[in-house]
Amino acid sequence: MGFAPLHPSHATCATVTMVPSMPAESGRFAERLGSLGRVVQWGVHELELAALRRAHPLRYLFLEVTRRCNLQCAYCGSSCGPEIERDELSIDQWKEVVQQIARDFEAPQVMVAITGGEPLMKKGVIDLMAEIDRLGFPFGMVTNGHLVSAKTAEKLVAAGIDSITLSMDAPRALNDELRGAGSGEAVAKAVENLRAAGYQGILEIFSTVTTPALAELGRMRDQVAKMRISRWRVSPVMPIGRAAQRPDLVPDAAGVRRLLEFVRTSREDGLLPVPESCEEGFLGRRYEGKVRPYLWACLSGITVGGILCDGRIGACPELADAFVQGDVKRERFRDVWESRYQALRDRSWATNGICHDCEELRRCQGGALHLYRSQDEEPLRCLYQMAVAGQP
Numbered sequence: 001m002g003f004a005p006l007h008p009s010h011a012t013c014a015t016v017t018m019v020p021s022m023p024a025e026s027g028r029f030a031e032r033l034g035s036l037g038r039v040v041q042w043g044v045h046e047l048e049l050a051a052l053r054r055a056h057p058l059r060y061l062f063l064e065v066t067r068r069c070n071l072q073c074a075y076c077g078s079s080c081g082p083e084i085e086r087d088e089l090s091i092d093q094w095k096e097v098v099q100q101i102a103r104d105f106e107a108p109q110v111m112v113a114i115t116g117g118e119p120l121m122k123k124g125v126i127d128l129m130a131e132i133d134r135l136g137f138p139f140g141m142v143t144n145g146h147l148v149s150a151k152t153a154e155k156l157v158a159a160g161i162d163s164i165t166l167s168m169d170a171p172r173a174l175n176d177e178l179r180g181a182g183s184g185e186a187v188a189k190a191v192e193n194l195r196a197a198g199y200q201g202i203l204e205i206f207s208t209v210t211t212p213a214l215a216e217l218g219r220m221r222d223q224v225a226k227m228r229i230s231r232w233r234v235s236p237v238m239p240i241g242r243a244a245q246r247p248d249l250v251p252d253a254a255g256v257r258r259l260l261e262f263v264r265t266s267r268e269d270g271l272l273p274v275p276e277s278c279e280e281g282f283l284g285r286r287y288e289g290k291v292r293p294y295l296w297a298c299l300s301g302i303t304v305g306g307i308l309c310d311g312r313i314g315a316c317p318e319l320a321d322a323f324v325q326g327d328v329k330r331e332r333f334r335d336v337w338e339s340r341y342q343a344l345r346d347r348s349w350a351t352n353g354i355c356h357d358c359e360e361l362r363r364c365q366g367g368a369l370h371l372y373r374s375q376d377e378e379p380l381r382c383l384y385q386m387a388v389a390g391q392p
């Protein structure tokens with residue numbers, strides 16, 4: 001199956017991996033052609049992006065079914081925890097929403113990503129999954145693995161799930177320190193249970209990389225290999241949510257550079273897993289096309305939509321409230337998708353602060369939307385500038 005991997009949105013909002021605009025092979029071909037090839041590659045990419053902006057076909061839909069989580073990671077980008085803090089949609093309301101969306105869009109063309117919080121904390125979520133499957137959507141979820149018991153694994157398989165992303169941020173000892181005791185074991189057990197249940201879909205590990213985990217990247221790769229998982233995505237933790245209060249965990253410029261170098265060189269050594277970086281922004285010439293098999297684009301609101309746990313309509317779950325577009329309790333998702341989202345589809349406003357005189361503004365277009373608090377501000381950080389500044 002060729003579905004795009006899911007967002008690890010309960011830990012951090014990583015960058016887009018939904019619609020690679022340039023297949024890996026053509027990227028390698030462009031690389032062989034040297035700088036002219038890269039110029040052509042970017043030219044095609046920019047044309048494709050402009051066409052997507054105009055057509056804005058819905059291809060990826062987040063359903064943040066709950067903000068509750070059985071863990072309380074110190075660096076959770078969504079600040080999730082054990083309590084229900086918002087007036088969440090019920091499973092029946094979610095079913096009505098997805099039924100309506102199936103009537104209004106081509107369900108097989110829309111990948112549904114069930115996120116949280118921890119999605120399995122939402123009572124009835126597997127019934128919702130079965131309904132999503134019945135309606136013809138490909139779908140998956142992001143989970144910390146703790147609740148994927150043998151029985152739940154069987155139910156997930158029976159519900160027709162296509163893609164499962166498990167969060168594990170470091171080798172077991174450090175992972176437990178960062179995410180809570182037993183977290184590494186929970187992921188290993190979830191993998192075992194899913195395999196025993198006959199799960200055949202996409203299985204991947206997502207690692208939100210904190211400063212202490214930078215020194216453990218090689219060992220983490222070995223651990224993913226030992227679990228016989230070939231898909232491993234990594235991203236540096238972002239300074240949002242609870243991580244904003246933990247600067248000691250957020251990699252600095254040298255740390256970002258170290259992570260990107262690890263991914264770049266690992267992707268060339270022919271071993272599994274091949275790490276893929278899903279950083280939140282444009283990375284510049286040294287890394288674009290070399291740490292992930294596509295070129296940078298933020299597709300939030302262009303091909304990516306989303307519904308928050310309380311019914312508010314937006315796109316990626318970590319977007320600031322300023323980018324909320326409507327509410328499924330009052331409005332039809334399709335009407336909102338077709339008539340609003342102007343600020344997400346036309347980023348000509350994204351020239352504030354650090355972006356104003358940036359030499360890469362045309363290619364980057366102001367970076368990742370989830371790093372803005374509003375249209376009047378600059379992004380919280382820029383990985384391109386960090387990667388350049390982190391040069392030894």
Ligand code: SF4
Nearest residue numbers: 015016298316368370
């Ligand atoms: S806001 Fe943009 S960059 Fe951020 S996760 Fe969404 S699509 Fe990716």
Ligand code: SF4
Nearest residue numbers: 355358364366367382
């Ligand atoms: S400064 Fe702004 S436009 Fe330039 S690379 Fe960074 S985020 Fe993109």
